[in-house]
Every structure is written in structure tokens, then in C-alpha cells.
Amino acid sequence: MAKVSSLLTSLQTWLLQRRRSLIAWFSTDQKENSLPEESLKQLPSALRRRLMQQLKHLPSHPDHADQLKTDFRQAFQAWHSRQRSSPDDWEGDHHDNVWIIVSPSVANLPDVMGVFLKAIADGDAQDEAALSHQGLPLQLVRWSTRPDGKSLSKELQQQENKFSSTDGRRIVVIPCLEQCFLRSVSGLEVIDCLTQDLLSDPSRFWIIGLGQVSWRYLQAISALDHYSDRTTHLEELSGEQLSNWIDPVISELSIEFQSSLLRSQFTSQNLDWKTKYFSILADEAKGVDTVAVQLFLNTLQVINDDDHRGDDQATQLNDLETDKLQGYKIHAKLPERPGMPKLMGESEYLLYSLLLHRTLTRQELADSLGMTLRQIIPWIQSLRQAGVIEQQGQTLTLNPIYYPTVCTKLEGDNFSL
């Protein structure tokens, strides 16, 4: 009898603890769960814009720069000591003079590299053109338009003439290699020039940054991995790292994380909602900062503090100025990846091209696909309309929020990512 009674007591306790999730499972009345969310409204557009700007201007995550600094020390030291110990070996085949940094294809690698370069530069690192490390000039190679093989060598030569070290040695940095080539017969000349002529020069220490998809592609077609023993893959950011990074924005707007959706998902009373939220955010964003920022923005909603306000007042939220948000609170709902819209024609090849090159003009996109502009414009329009790709000026990029979804789709469709 006592056993039965204890069993019933433990069942009662379990039911009490689990009541939220059980109600969520069995409740047929959807309103029961959604009631607290009813007063949630989309962020006012002005506030969304301001937030977007703030998040865009966040400096790249400091942990990435730290990771690069540690790996750079080892790579640079290996090249440096090899030259000092056996200068005759300079003419040999293996120089240990290439260090490759691989990032997710939508991560802001040039920014990460910028922070890292300033961190390793000697003295005052404000002037990007006069950067140096241990007395060796840091030559940053960037182009406004995609170069060909000849202009790559010419640009390097011109910069070498500007800054020279005593022994002719230098550090050359290409922050975004995928913006130097195009997937076409002539567009790959720059990779041929780089691998056949430039990387073999032992007086240069190369720091090359590129996206994951480009890395896979160049490994397959040019065996780029054979030119370097040292490759650094940018680490995925954890929930805690993301939370610390976005914290200034969260504090400024006093964003709350204990939304009813989070409460219904997790019943433990002692849970730190913010920690849980960012752990889900990191998972959904695959640890990529640019994706996390977009997902974070999408989860924010405004809740009316005063329940007695009418619907009319609530609908006026969109017209609210950001400094007049008294009486409203910003809540974060559960982060969730957007679904993949139905793709038109062979649009998956277009998405792969954008992942491969990071940014492309329409003409470059057509050239890389081996098609005409007339053929690809309907696909571009359809993807832009669905929000999968974005156009900034003349260039097209993948909307970072779709990065995990697009990767899953392309991997399932047999693409090598």
C-alpha cells in the first residue's frame, strides 16, 4: 500500500514538473499556448534598421582574431626559422611559406583579417598601407574588380616597389581569395599564376583567406592544400561567445529572453533563459557570426507592457521612433532557421556560385555559370524576391540567414561543400 502511495506521489510530482510540455503536446486548443504571444509585434522598422546598423558595425569576434594570432605565430615562426637555419634551402621545393585561413562562406573574413592584422602589426597600426610585422612589410592585396593573372603579378610588383625590406622578404596578405578568381576558363588564370609562380617564391610569406566552398573547390582543381602544411579553420562560435559579443546591443535595449515560447519549450525552473537562447542560436547559426546576427534580429519582437492598450495603438508600432519605446518591451522568441523556398530551374547552381565566390556581379555570375544574363535574370529575381540573395549596389551575395539552409540543400543535392 505504501509502495503504491509513493508511486502515486512521484507520478504526481512528475506530472506537475512536466505539465507545461504535456499540455503543449495534448492541447488541441492552440490558443492556450499562443495567448501570451498575441501581444507580440514585429520590431518597428526604424528600430530594426538601427539595430541592423549597430550589429553590422560590431567589430568581428575577438576570439577569432586571437585564434588567428596563435596560429600565425607558429606558421610565421616555422617559415622564419627555416630560412635562418638553412638559407640555401630557399631554392628547394618546400618553403613552408603559405598559411591558409578558411572561414564559412558567409563569414566576414576581410573584417576578421583586418582586426588580426592590426593586432600583429608593429607600432601604430592605423595606416593599413604601412603595416609591418617584425620589420617585414605586410602587403595587403585587394582589388575593386576581379583581376587576371597578369594584374595580380603587376599589383604585387607595384606594392613591392612602394615598401621594401632590407633582405627583400615580405608578408603578403590576400584576405579574400575567392574575390580574385572566377569559375571560368580565363577566370582561373589568376589561380594558375598564384600556384605556379608566386607561392613558390620563398621570400614571401603568404597569408591567404578564403571561404569553405572555395577551399574545397581549389583543393579539387588546383591542389591548393598541397602548397601549405598550415591551414586554420575559423572556429564555430559557441552560445556563450555569441552572447558576450552581442551583449552591448542587448543591454542597450534591455532585451528579455523569458518569452512564453521559450518557457513552453523548457520546463526547468532554474534555467538561464539567455544561456539557453544563445545555445539554440549558435546551433541554428552553425556558429557563424553573420548568420547569428540575422537570426537574432528575426527573433526580436515588441511586447506591449500595458495590456489595456487597444489594437489601434499596437498597430501604430511601426511608426514609432526608437527613442519613444517607453511602455514597450523587446522580447526574443526562439531562433529558427527560415525554410528553403521552392527553387526555379537550375537555381541551385546559382546559389553554389554565390557560395563559391562570396560576391558576384550579375555578369560575373553569368560567366561563372556559363550562361547568358537573359537566362539567369529570372532566377536572380525569384531568389531576390524570396530573400535568399541580396543585392548591394552591383554585387549579389547570399543572405547570411539562409546559409545553413542553403548548405543543407546543396549537400543533399550532391554538391561538394
Add this chain to the structure above:
Amino acid sequence: MIFTLILATAIAQTPDGAAEKARDIIAEITTFKLVEAVIIVLTAYFLIQVFSRLLFWLSERVAKEWRLRIKQFVPFVRMMVLSVALIVLMNRFLNLSKENVFAITGTVAVALGFAFKDYVNSIIAGVLGLFETPYQIGDRIKIDGNYGEVIAYGLRGLRLRTPTDDVVSIPHNKIWTHSISNSNMGSLEAQIVTCFYLEHAVEPQRVQDILYRVAQTSRYTQIKLPIVVNIEDKVWGTLFTLKCYPIDARYEFQYKTDLTLRAKQTFKDCGISYPHMPVPYMKDA
């Protein structure tokens, strides 16, 4: 009707005991049983259609790596539905006791032996083909001079969609007598061979490099699989053969077109010329 006649003829040729038993069974066939049989056949047909359409619909909506696997499931479902329908029918009509099964199998075997020899041959080949898998749905095969994608795997035969969009029906019993060449054997990739005919005077190394780049830059190319360029000297010029794999064999012909377009454009830019073939050698080409 014809079947009953054949059956009756066959019964006449079987030993007395078995023939009597078979005659009893036929006598038990009533109109109600026949209506039931029609309903069972229609239900089986309806189920096969529903399952086939459902699986084909599903296969086009999931990730491509699952497409062929789902499609390859269709023949098994068909076979299962047909087997169940056949067992139910036999049970209704033949009252499947040990003696009845013996009596009828002998009778039916003789009847079928006369009338549906090739048909049964194809069905048996089809059932064996499900396990031997010389071809599956989604494979690109060449059989009896016909090349194309297997789009249906029926009870008696398969259907091929050719490059000219014709659908060719081929009985499964070709498995016994014909060689079958399968390009992808259930995988998404299938090797594509594209030929380029150039003058003797061209630099073979240069053309080889160009063709590698052509394959590496085509949007359809599966870059993780090998690309090979073979060179063969002919009387009229040099034959370059580019062998590579598309990400999805379904785009085989678009892939070939893309490779040819890119190569022709590059040959033009590099001043690489085509052979002027004397008429007697046209056949050789």
C-alpha cells in the same frame, strides 16, 4: 474466356485425378466470385498507381541523394501489391488446400507454358532483376541498342526515356540474352564522354590543359570525381576525349552541351582549329 479455354485444354491433358479436382474448382466459380475478383484486381491496380505516383512525387521533392533510392523502391511495392492480390485471388478461387495447390500448379504451369511462355519469362527475369539489379529506376543504361534513363520498372518490362524524349518499352527477358551497359548503377553521377576533333597541328598539351579547365569550370561537374582527357591520333586529325562526371546524371545532355560550348569558345579565343576532314575519312570519324 481464352484463359478458361486454355485451362480446359490443359486440364484435358493432365492425369485423371488432378483433372477432376480442377474441374470441381472451375465449377465453383460464381458470378459473385468473378465480381470480387474484378474488385480485387481494380484495387491492386489502384494501389499500385497510388503508391507509384506517391513515391515518384516524393522522390522529386527530397534531397537528390534520396531521389534514386526512393524510385528504386517502386518495383518492390508493385511486386508486393501484385503478390498479395494474386494470393487473395487464388485463395478465393482455388481454396488453397495442399491438394488444390498441387492440382492447380500443374495445370496452370502447362497452360502458361503454352500461352504465356515469353510473358512468364519476362516476369521471372523482372523478379530476378530486382535482386541482381542490372538496372534500377534512375539508371542510365544501354540495352539492345537503346540508350536512356530507366523511368519505370514494370512487371513485364522496363521503360527507357531516350535522349530524343522517346519512351522505349523493353521486356525484362533481355537480361538473359543481351548485354546491358549501366552508366551509374544507382548513383547520381554517371561518366560523360565528350569528343573533340582537332587538327594535327594543335599543341596536345595545351588542348589537354584547356579541356581540364573546361570540365573544372562547368557548373554541372562533380569536382570530387576524376577528370580524364585521352588523346588519340587519327588519320584526319587528333581526337580528344574528355571524361568527367556531372553532379546529377539527369543533366547529362545539358552537361555535354555546356562542355562543348565552353571548349569551342576557348578554342576560338586561342586560335585552335578544327580538322578539314577528307570525305573518305568521314566514316572513320
